[in-house]
Amino acid sequence: MSEAKATVYDKVEEAARSGARSDPSKVAYQKPQPFGMVPDIFLSGALDLDGDQREWVEQAPDVFFRPLVLNTTQGFYVNILRVRKAGVLSRHRHYGPVHAFTLRGSWRYLEHDWTAFQGDYIFEPPGETHTLVVPEEASEMITLFHVTGGYTYVDPQGEALGYEDVFTKLDAARRHFAAVGLGEDYAMRFVR
Structure with missing residues (x-):
């Protein structure tokens, strides 16, 4: 499991332990994404027109x-x-x-x-x-x-x-x- 995914799962587990399960809206989706799904594209500062x-x-x-x-x-x-x-x-x-x-x-x-x-x-x-x-x-x-x-x-x-x-x-x-x-x-x- 990648470090980023591990961090998300750790946060979900921590939230569950701290009682956030009583409010399901604060719990991340628990199942895996569909097989074959391509990864997201996240571009920080995509509209920074004066960047690189x-x-x-x-x-x-x-x-x-x-x-x-x-x-x-x-x-x-x-x-x-x-x-x-x-x-x-x-x-x-x-x-x-x-x-x-x-x-x-x-x-x-x-x-x-x-x-x-x-x-x-x-x-x-x-x-x-x-x-x-x-x-x-x-x-x-x-x-x-x-x-x-x-x-x-x-x-x-x-x-x-x-x-x-x-x-x-x-x-x-x-x-x-x-x-x-x-x-x-x-x-x-x-x-x-």
């Missing part, structure tokens, strides 16, 4: 992502996108749903009449094609994205130019972490 800058993977000049989850078995990823320039970032078509939460700055899609600001939530349905723009007045845009499936970069007429998915994100992260001295296996902490 080596964790930000350069995607393009002035465009970075920080992986939080790279789920290769279910085909999704969660990352924080940081853009440090104004202008058109990309035009792409999604094959699965996307959830976004703006943390800093602003951004919009040419195809919509809204602009996302800090604190705004956006749902993007599967099949949607849009052109991401960071406005001139935004010195930086930081948004948490949960992307299911992949997307295809397209030209204005929808002709495919490239693609991105959890596997391309993982490859980019492995190369980046190796180059900055964290080692390519550092990316595995995000894989489930």
